[in-house]
Structures are given as C-alpha cells and as structure tokens.
Amino acid sequence: MNIIIYTLVILTLFYFILKFFSSISPKKISKSLRLLIIIGSILLAILFAIGGKYLLSLPLTLVSLGLMKLKGLSLFQLLSLYRLIQTLRNSGRYNFNQSVTPNNSAMSVEEAYKILNLDMNKKVSKEEVNKAYQKIQKKIHPDISPETARLSSIVNEAKEIVLRNIE
Template structure:
C-alpha cells in the first residue's frame, strides 16, 4: 500500500512539473534552473565547508560565481579581469607616465658600465655604441 501511495505522489509531482514546463516561456525556465543550481550549490558548498571538506566545496562555489552576473559579466570573469589588470599594473608597462619605457633591474655606476663593456673612462660615444652592439650580439639568445 505504501509503495502505491508513493508512486501516486511521484506521478503527481512529475505531472505538475511537466505541466509547468510546457506552459512557461524558455527564458523563465532558464532563469529558474539557474536559480535552482545556484541555491543548490550554495547549500551543498556550505554543508561541505561546515563538514571540513573545503576542497570538495570549491567546485560548487565556482558554480555560484558563474551564476551571478554583473552588467553582463560573470563574477568569475570579473575576477579574471581584475587579476589581468593587477598583473599589467605590477609589470610596470602601464604605470602612469612610464608607458613604453623599459625598466632596468639594477643601477650601476659609470665605471662599472665601462668595465662591463671593456672600455676606459674617457672613450667616445661611437666606441660605446660599438661595444654595446658587440655585447648585445654576444649575449643574444638567438646567436649561438
């Protein structure tokens, strides 16, 4: 008797769901399914986090992030865009007033630079340019 009653209840629930599915617009169905996925993921991620299974809760948190939209961009895309901006900012190429300029890694004195080039302190500009060119050719990665 109990199996018969449970079968009728399941049949009624499936009938009501399919009836709602047939009468509702596809946009409303999509938003409802998205909301259900976000709420289900939030509940499951919370339960796993409370249980100490943080690694298992991460995929559900990413589902939640992808479900939230801000001005056409998902939260995950906003986070990736923020990381890209931080990377470009930290690289120094796009900092204020420094666009297109290269940054040296260390500061050396004139005497150290002349010693590195193999020149004496009182040489001409042409000699320095020739020595720089030779050094660049010597250490260039394409030249073996």
C-alpha cells in the first residue's frame, strides 16, 4: 500500500514540476540553467583546488569562464583556440616554454590551410580566407592578450601563404 502512495506523490510532484516548466519561457530556463552550471563548475573547481587536484580544477575554471563569456570567449571559441595551438605545436611552430620559436622552415601551404581551418581540396576565395583570418584574429589578437602575439604572427603568415596560393 505504501508503494502506491509513494508513486502517487512522486507522480503528482512530477506533474506540478512539468506544469511549472511549461509555463516558464525557454529563455528564462536557459538563463537559469546557465547560471546553475556556472555556479556548479566554480564550486567544483574550488573544491578540487582546495583538495590539491589543480589539474582537475583548470578545465572547470575554463568552462566557467567560457560560459560567463569573459573577454568575449565562449566555450566553443576556447576549444577552437586550443585546437589551433595544438596544430601549431604539432608542426613545431609554437612552444609554450619559449615566447618565440625558431622559425627555420617555411610554413607549408597545407599547414596554412589547416591553421585557418580551410579545406585545401575546396576552391576558396579571398573573402573566405579573410573571414577565416578575421575570425581567428578576434580571439588571439595581441591587443586582446599580449601573450598571443606569436600566435597572431603565425596566423598572419598562414593568411599570406594561402592568399599567394590562390592567385
């Protein structure tokens, strides 16, 4: 008999919760959920930092900063910036330990397309190259952060190589 009563209570609560959510605007739900995720990730980052797990607190901190859109960086933009840095590190053109990496070899056309997130097999126009360049520069321009000056110069070089290849 208790199971039936508990089931009725749970279903009644579930009904009222769903009714409540159906009356709220989706924008308000999204805003509340975003705030809940931000607060939760900040609290988890603090708990991990207090516990000495700094490597676990760093991604949570980046996620919370991305969700708050500090300096205009969203989570998606942080991931694309990370991908750009990894591409440059794999090609040996960027190193975290040194501010300027020796540039002994010229950048290949393939690397330039990859840096600008363009498809090498597809014919691209100057406008597409400039759009891709501007999209990346908005994230890494030295005026936004002085630490990204080297990245910005590499992206400039990639743009020039792709534009020369088009002509």
